[in-house]
Structure formats: C-alpha cells, structure tokens
Amino acid sequence: MPDAPVLLSLRGLRKTFDTQEAVSGIDLDVYAGEFLTLLGPSGCGKTTTLRIIAGLEMPTAGSVHLDGQDITRLAPEKRAVNTVFQNYALFPHMNVYKNIAYGLTMRNTPRKEIADKVAEMLDLVQLTGYEKRMPSQLSGGQRQRVAIARSLVLSPKLLLLDEPLGALDLQLRRSMQQELKRMQQKLGITFIYITHDQEEALTMSDRIALMRLGRFVQLDSPKGLYERPQTAFAASFIGETNLIRARAEAVKEDEVLLDVSGFNLPCLDSDWITPGEELLLSLRAERLHLSNSPVNAECWVSGELVESHYAGGERSSTIRLPDGQLLRARATTEGETEPQLGSTVFCHWNKEAGVLVRDDREEG
C-alpha cells in the first residue's frame, strides 16, 4: 500500500467536547485504495475521528487534507467523502430508489443517468427489484446494503463506514464482511472502517489503527498487530494472549535474556529495553506447545497442569508456573494423550512467538 499516493492526511487532530477530550492528537496518512480500520473499545474516539473526516464535527485543533487539499473547515456536502452510518440513517419517507438516488438528485444529475446509476448500484448490492420498497419493509441486512449503495452511487474518493455491521447477526455479518471487501476491491474505493470487533478488523483490513483514549496505540498491518503488538493493551485487545511478568537480565545485540518465574529465556526485540527492567512477555495461547517430557527447545517453562478443557478441535489448558502465574495454552487435540491434572507439563514455543511489551493496561 505505501507505494500508492496518500489520499487523506490527518495532522495533530484534536477534539474536545466540553471538558472531555475525545480525540487527543492523531496523525494518519491513508493511501488510495486502502482498507483502513479504526479499532478500539467504545469511547476511544474512533467515531469522532470519522465524523471529523466526514465534516460532521469540526476539530478543536489539527487539519484534514484530502488529495492534498485542506478540507478541515469544509461543509460535509462539499467533501468527496461519504459515510455509511451506524444505524444506516436511511430516509424513512423515501423508497429504496429515492434513497439511493438522493445524492445524485442533490447534484442535479439528469434523470436518465440517475436511473442507470441506481440500477447499477442495486445490482452491485443484489437488491434489484426492491426499488419501490420502503426502508421499514426491509430486513437489517437489506437496509445495510441500501445504505452502502446510497453512498457508493456518488463514487466517493473515500468511504467512511461506522460499525456498518454492528446491528447484524453473526452469520449475516460474516457474509457481509466478504461482500464489503469484494465491493471495495472491485470499485477501488478507499475505505475507513470502524469496528470494535477485532476479528472483523483482522480479516478485512490492509492496516489497522488500534485506538485507545483518543490516541493511536499502534498503526500496523493485521499481521503486525497480531504478531508484534507494541504494548500490553494491543496484545490483549487482539486475540487471546498470556501476559507474563518477566525481568530483563541481560540485553544483547538482537535478543534479551529474561527471567520468567525462575526460567531463563531468550526473546527477540531489544533496543528499547534496559537491563533489570520489569516487562510483560506476551505469548499467544495457540503458539504454545505442551508435552509431558522435556523438549529440546530454546524457550520453555514447566509447571503444574491445573485446568484442562476439551473443546472439540482444541484443548484449552492452564499451567501454574513456580511463582504462581498462570499460562493458558490452546493446542490441537489431534493425536493427544489424555492429560493428567496435577502433573508437571513442559511448555515451549518458538523464540519469535514471544513479544516483550511494557505494561500500559492501567493507563488513563
């Protein structure tokens, strides 16, 4: 993506409501054709950021540039940006056709051209034949598709989507995710997508901006965010992870030697760590391997098996380390031997699977 031209730039964006700061300094470059997701818990400022880009909210400070043009103070109707609202915000007094045609009508598009474009959009969202239906006669998924068609018909440079699938049930959500991704790739429109669903973010995005307390915690590819989280918050917000207390014993050129519950473990990542520092070691549950006997591995610990749950394809196990910390592991049940609670088990992982982070969980 970064070789594509920058479409949208946010610089030093801030927004304060009364005394509360919703957005506390955001810098972002969005590349043309990109699918960028703003991910974060509710109240992290993602919707406010989106509304500032749409022009529905004026920032307290900072700037918004679209295609190199400063649009910070531009009215929403003058921006080549369209929004799919969280509750769809369809016009209840207009039928599907008029809803989709609305933006074109505002642009004084000739009637014939409107008819053609609306038909094209209805085809894209698979709602041909629904022109005369009123929004109240549609299902949630159909309303969703009308909302998307209504925005896409204007061929915006940038489409903003505020939790567009939030109100749909899980199955519909999954199929709409694929449909949205397909449309985005087909039309080549840049998407900025809001969600608080980390799985949705991981499967759909080119890049994810993880937000918290009005700031970006990490801006990265889904893989980068999952594999190399930079903070404890990022590690625990995405996927299931163990955050184990560790002390840096020695810092070498490209690895750190850790003391974890009495075990000496090497870990990659080093330049920012000072010897003696207390850190957290993030270990993804599914990257841990268990065995009943010692394994010849660089990174391993052992402890008492205190919990074990069979869950079909996977087994979830909990190991208590000598210092009392618990480690959760998820492993395939294929060819396993029935584990014995209370027995000593050995747990090992690839050096790359361990990520050191600073503890930022209590911040704010």
Add this chain to the structure above:
Amino acid sequence: MSAPARTLRTREPLAFPMMLYAVLFVGLGLMYIIGLSLMTRGADFTAGAPYTLHNYERILSPLYLRSLLQSLRLAFYTALFCMLLGYPFAYFMAKASPRARTWIMMLLIVPFWTNALIRIYGWKILFSTSGPINAALLAIGIIQRPLKLLYTDFSVQVGMIYAMIPFMVLPVYSAVERMDWSTVEAARDLGANPMKAFLTITLPMTLPGILAGLVLTFIPSIGLFFLSDLLGGSNTMLWGNMVHNELLKSRDLPFAAALSVVLLALTGIVILIYRRMGGRAESMVF
C-alpha cells in the same frame, strides 16, 4: 412499527370502559343533537313534531353561507399562520438545551392555566384606541391618528392565532423531538446544503406533526364564539356565533342543533382529509 400493537389493543377487553364512555357521552349526545335538528321549535327552549328538513333549508340562505365562508376563511388563516409561526418555534424548542426547553415549555403552558376570557381581555387592552400598540406607533410617528384595531376581522384573527398556536407547537414539537437527526447528517453527507436537507428530510419527516397541528388549530377555529364576541365587530359573525345566538338569543333549539350538525360534518370532513393524507390519531397526542 407500533401500529399492529395499537390495533390489537383496541380489541382488548380493557378498551371496553373507554368504548362505553364514548357511546354514553359522545354517541348518545350526537344522536340527540341530530334528532333535535329535525324537529320544529315550540315555545322557548322546546321542540317537537313535525320532523322536517326545514332547519337545513334555512341554512342555505346567503346570510348563513356568508358566515360559513367567513368562518372557514378565518380558520384557514388561523391554521396557516399558526403553522408559519409555530413550526420555527417548535423546531428551536426541540433543538434547545434541556434547560432552555423547560423554560420555553413553561412559557407556552402557563397561559393555559389562566382563564381564556381574561387573556382575551388582555388583547382588548392592547388593541384599544388608546392602547400600547397605538401609543407606540404614534410615538414613533408611523401613524398620525390612532388605528382602529379592535372590533375588526384583524383583531379576531390575531386573537384566534394567539389562542390556537399551542395546538400547533405541541404536535410539531413532539415530531421534531422524535426526529432521527442522523438522517439529516446523512443528507448533508450526500450533498444537501442545510436548506435542502431541511426541505427534503426534516420537513417531510415532521409532516405528521404539522398535519395534526393544522387539524387541531383549524377545527376549533370554526366553532370558537367568545373570541369573536369580544374582539370582533358587529359584522364578524362566525359559525360559532350563529350557534350561540340561535341557542341563547333566539332560543331556537332545533335550528341551533342543525347549525351544530353542519359544524360537526365539517369537522368530520377535515378529519377524513387528514386520514386520507396519512394522518394518524397518535400524532395528535403529545
């Protein structure tokens, strides 16, 4: 969305007391008035056979038709000006901060607790030849002699708008208050400037409130009599005044009843038109 629930509710046994109430106090009363309108007057306040339509024939005279037209015109302008003045008022009230809203609502409601006659006397003072309006106009020098404001169609019209405006403001207010403003944001987002967004989204979405307000201001305006009695001149004879005169001055019960039936029919027609335009009884509840 709540429509099916509502129709269901009227069929529930709990609706029975309301039905009984309606039959006893509205239905029977109406039947009495209609029956009375077909009778012939006797001595003061009495009526009896023969049963004819001659009371209705009398209404077809120019005197009554002129009064009917005058009443309809007055009611029309009342509803119209209540809408033009009341809509912006209700709109900004609904958009005001909760604190400000409470105050505005108080200003609207408190006069209701004062006797209507007393409030109309207030207008008499305002409109009188030596009243504050004339005094102010004279002081600025716009006029040289006091204007005759009181006892004109103008004073009746102003008084009527004043008396009726809450019935426009309240249903419009509740319609604006229920608005989903994200639809207006969506309209702006899709390229509508604030004016176009208002005309294509806010106005149609609050139309049920406007329609309810039009009906609620139009219908009572045809029948109000004390307002035109106090503020109107001798040639302001509205339909309400006609009924009032026949009943209490001519003491002609059957003819007063016939005039009332015409008023009722007019009301029925207005409500029919309202239903035709998609108006619902719920919109009149605020």
